[in-house]
Amino acid sequence: MDAGAPSEGWPLDDRGVAYGDGLFETVLVRDGAPRLWEYHLARLARGCRVLGIPMPAEHELERPLAQAGEGVMVLKLIVTRGSGGRGYAPPAAPAPRLRWQLSPLVPDAARWKVGVRVRHCRLRLGLQPALAGLKHLNRLENVLARGEWSEADIAEGLLCDGEERLVEATCMNLFWQRGGRLETPRLDRCGVAGTLRAVLLERLPIAEVDAAPGVLAVAEAVWLGNSVQGLWPVARLDGAGGEALQRWTIGAVHRRLQAVAHEPLGYPTRLDD
Amino acid sequence: MDAGAPSEGWPLDDRGVAYGDGLFETVLVRDGAPRLWEYHLARLARGCRVLGIPMPAEHELERPLAQAGEGVMVLKLIVTRGSGGRGYAPPAAPAPRLRWQLSPLVPDAARWKVGVRVRHCRLRLGLQPALAGLKHLNRLENVLARGEWSEADIAEGLLCDGEERLVEATCMNLFWQRGGRLETPRLDRCGVAGTLRAVLLERLPIAEVDAAPGVLAVAEAVWLGNSVQGLWPVARLDGAGGEALQRWTIGAVHRRLQAVAHEPLGYPTRLDD
Structure with a gap:
């Protein structure tokens, strides 16, 4: 070594x-x-x-x-x-x-509180089960995807795989709630399995699912998170062309998952105070 | 710079x-x-x-x-x-x-003359049209594939994509002749488009095709090549488990393509002398 x-x-x-x-x-x-x-x-x-x-x-x-x-x-x-x-x-x-x-690091507290604006990326992640989940150094897909926008108020870009399933954001994992159920994409074909995601999967009943991006249209709440930035509620989702697709009001549902995610990171768990 | x-x-x-x-x-x-x-x-x-x-x-x-x-x-x-x-x-x-x-560099003249033994790899290349053809630095797939064998007498490993089409070898492009026609895999979804391949496509009528590995069973001749090593005739193909699949006798058909490939590289063009 x-x-x-x-x-x-x-x-x-x-x-x-x-x-x-x-x-x-x-x-x-x-x-x-x-x-x-x-x-x-x-x-x-x-x-x-x-x-x-x-x-x-x-x-x-x-x-x-x-x-x-x-x-x-x-x-x-x-x-x-x-x-x-x-x-x-x-x-x-x-x-x-x-x-x-x-x-x-100075985390951006406004992103925790009022949430973030994100957009869909055009790039599709290739399927490679042999490397899926790993945080390896082959990250050109992430670089290309992150290069799709430069607007400072767009915090992240959502990525689908080559078969049009949601996977993750360029450097964060994705979570949503629909019908009261928490869900996150399966990461056995591509994507990086984040450590914060691992913690949340252990502490809460979150289903790992295959889902097309349309699932977000029926989600009560959407979040992005990683172990460095904590958990961001998604307040607005744009399409890959920049058109507004959807807005969410940040509320108690968002705060509950943030509290669970932020506790092990030492970040604020009561964000409405 | x-x-x-x-x-x-x-x-x-x-x-x-x-x-x-x-x-x-x-x-x-x-x-x-x-x-x-x-x-x-x-x-x-x-x-x-x-x-x-x-x-x-x-x-x-x-x-x-x-x-x-x-x-x-x-x-x-x-x-x-x-x-x-x-x-x-x-x-x-x-x-x-x-x-x-x-x-x-001391190229291995025996590989030009008597041909090489190759095997199929287990790894499948992910489809990523945004990066296909480029010689970029994200090469973990090649590293994993090349790690599948250590036998010194196996010169290369053949790679298919995730949809079971032939693409290339770990560091060489693949060519074959069937029914008198020269063919090579399309490289618009994955793979590296070699410079020797580009020369051959310019100088000869070689069709870029989608083909399952079974095509090799009906090929009169198979070659691997790149701009550093020149063109190797394939004398024997093994399966991913090491079992012998097929053998070819190296002959005039092989020599013709080698002559065209070796001329611009300054390598021998008359290999039977």
């Missing part, structure tokens, strides 16, 4: 840049303590297992936390298969490489 | 490693002169256009050639979107980064 200093970059022959051959995690850190740490470790371990990359030791992954100091930070960890030969064949004995960045 | 020295690696915040947000080319260089250079430039330019990355100037891309010296080398060029913010949103004014590596 090459766990270089944070200022060090990547050697020319690292497979992270050559092939996106690695994984990452972005972790909310509050006063030096990581939130949902066990969930991040579990997802990283699963990714390492699937890709055949040795999982870094926990103490290596925790080392940056000593430098986090007070306040709210984001720790980004990147693990690659390390330097590696010529060609796609993974080295028989890979020496993984770990790098990290710590950045201060 | 940051065109650092070849010994320099990648900064910590480069989007190439963060997201695979970039492109690459591997170019055969003979006595300092690149082969199929216009085709490599054209593919790179197309990739830059699709991803919204400014295309590096030709003189920047050509600079490494001065160091190639005599003999046969491979030049690997990587262009990334450069350093970039936090999150997937591409910077409004990206400063692309170019790095390169030159390595000596």
Whole structure:
């Protein structure tokens, strides 16, 4: 394991840049303590297992936390298969490489309170069950999708897969309630299985479903969330062409799920006070 | 454009490693002169256009050639979107980064002469028309597929897409002849459109087709090729479980396509002498 200093970059022959051959995690850190740490470790371990990359030791992954100091930070960890030969064949004995960045975070409280405006993306996610759910470094689909809009007041873009099922947003998971039931898309064909999503699935009866985007037209409430930003109620949904499709009034239904999501993150759980 | 020295690696915040947000080319260089250079430039330019990355100037891309010296080398060029913010949103004014590596190459003449053994891969390529044909840095599918075998005498693995159509091999394009007609898979849903493939499509009547793997059972000849290795006749095809599926006797039909492919690369065109 090459766990270089944070200022060090990547050697020319690292497979992270050559092939996106690695994984990452972005972790909310509050006063030096990581939130949902066990969930991040579990997802990283699963990714390492699937890709055949040795999982870094926990103490290596925790080392940056000593430098986090007070306040709210984001720790980004990147693990690659390390330097590696010529060609796609993974080295028989890979020496993984770990790098990290710590950045201060000021979450946008207005997004929690009044909700966000989102739009549908034109891009469709390809189906790749072998990589589904992992937070791997092959993220060109996300980059292309996020490049579809530049309006500052559009917080996120919703993504469907190539068979017109809802999957996620560009960097958040998607949840909705219809007929009193909480639902979220299945992520076994594409998408990133977020750690906040994992927590919510454990704590609440949320069904993982296949759903066309039309399901949102009959939803009482829609949310987007991840372990860094917390949970945003969706107040307005636009189509991929920018046309307004739907609006929701943010109310008690939204607040209940936010309370459950924000508790483990240390974010406000009573947002109407 | 940051065109650092070849010994320099990648900064910590480069989007190439963060997201695979970039492109690459591997170019055969003979006595300092690149082969199929216009085709490599054209593919790179197309990739830059699709991803919204400014295309590096030709003189920047050509600079490494001065160091190639005599003999046969491979030049690997990587262009990334450069350093970039936090999150997937591409910077409004990206400063692309170019790095390169030159390595000596000794092509394996036996593969040209007696042909190669290949096998079917289990992995299926996801369909992503937005990225199809590009030589981008999101190559985990290729890494996983290439990891399916380690036998030294298996030269390549054939890949189908998620709808069971033949696409390519892990780092080569695929060609076959049936009923006297030359064919190669369409690459508008996934796969990398090789520069040698582009040359062959220009010089010969080769049909781009949708075909299930069963087509190979009725093929008179099968080849794999790229602009670095030239064209390999396939002598034996195994299934994904390792079982022998099919054998071909290498003959005049194979040699004809090899002659057309090898001429622009400077490789032998008369392989039976």
